[in-house]
Amino acid sequence: MAITSVLQDVKKRKEALSQENVKYKVVVLHAKSGKSLAKLSNLTSNSTILDVKREYHKQFPKYYLSRQAFKVDPKGKLLKENETLKSLGLSKSPTLYFKDLGPQLGWTTVFLTEYTGPLLIYLIFYTRPAIIYGVAAASEPRASVVNIACACFSFHYIKRLLETIFVHRFSNATMPVRNIFKNSSYYWGFAAFIAYYINHPLYTVPAYGDIQIYGGLAGFLFGELGNFSIHMALRNLRPPGTKERRIPVPTSDPMTSLFSLVSCPNYTYEAISWISFSIMTQCLPAALFTTCGFYQMAVWALGKHRNYKKEFKDYPRKRKSIIPFLL
Known part of the structure; x- marks a missing residue:
């Protein structure tokens, strides 16, 4: 009986193996x-x-x-x-x-192109006003908020470049080449638009002075720190060289506690940064950039939120996509 059972087991394994092959x-x-x-x-x-x-x-x-x-x-x-x-x-x-x-391009190449442009464009307006506004502009005094705005804008894009190289792990290796022209025109165009007005000799400081400037600066730095914390948490969520997906949850970093409320807190913090920058500079082009950026991030966040709920049966139902308790 034992021999018969072993032979039957071997036969079943062979049949299973043949079906697999x-x-x-x-x-x-x-x-x-x-x-x-x-x-x-x-x-x-x-x-x-x-x-x-x-x-x-x-x-x-x-x-x-x-x-x-x-x-x-x-x-x-x-x-x-x-x-x-x-x-x-x-x-x-x-x-x-x-x-x-x-034709495809690697995401690292795409992001480096998208983010280097705005950094260089803004610095041209800031460091070479004579080229943009005329020779007399070079001797015009600058308000402190103009210097702070340049530091914030530069910090944001330098941070993005460094994160692209050292932090981000992409689930998709490439994106269509045509997208780089669309994305770059958006980032580069808005950088020039914002830089032109903030660095203009006729730029006026915010109506509420230092309270508005430094309050906006504090909000900007808070948003940037939160955004970086979320990116680090997402990086550690995916093992190197894999496309594994897990439910994102708060870590020991208190800035990641926003994961308890929204699926994409990196976008939430990004919006906080640019809302604060717009308040700090009281610049309409910056506010337009913030509005357009938030709309796009909301679309992405809603899509990711739907995918999370579809992929994970136990995904927290109380979470929203980008704005706690609302959206």
Whole structure:
């Protein structure tokens, strides 16, 4: 009886192993035109979408891995790289639809480009007023708030550059090249807009003087410190070299306690920084930048909040996305 049981167990394991190693022949069609693009045969039921990308790259070297995307349905969502052909419930001769994501750039390159521009642009307006406003502007006295504003603006973007290099861990390695032009024009354009007015010889100091200036400065520094604390907490949440996602929670750093109230406190603190900067400088272009930035961050935060709730069954239901108790 014992021998029979062992033999049956071995047989079952062999059958399971043979099912796991079922060969798949994947037909690749273009997501828009439906045109046949390739047939991939060096795959099994346990092959992932990443394996599919590698096989496709062998046939078409132009399409490196980060440029490729696959779907089960031409109008469906993009498949994740860690999904297996078996987990998708596909037959032994499945059809996948290919989408070209276009030329890609690494997120580090994108962020360095986006954030270096505003820093340099603002410093040109501050250090070379004669170029922008005329020769006479160089001899005009500056209010202390103008110097403080330059220090704050520079600090913000230097902080972002350093975080990009040393802190951030990106779940996606790349983004489309075309996005860098859109994002850079936004950051660079607003930097010039804000710098032009704050460094202008006719700029007037805030109506409430030092109370408004230093109150705004305190709020700005509070927001920057909070934003950095959240970025560090998010970094430690994801192990190096992985795309693992966990529920973000407060750490021993008191600035991270905002995680108890909102899903994206980094955006909350970012908004606090720019609201404070706008109050400190009493500058309309800065307020417009703050408004546009908050709208975009709110859109991102709402999306991330929905994804958290969908992905984690035990996600805290009382959390909002960006504004405690409201949004």
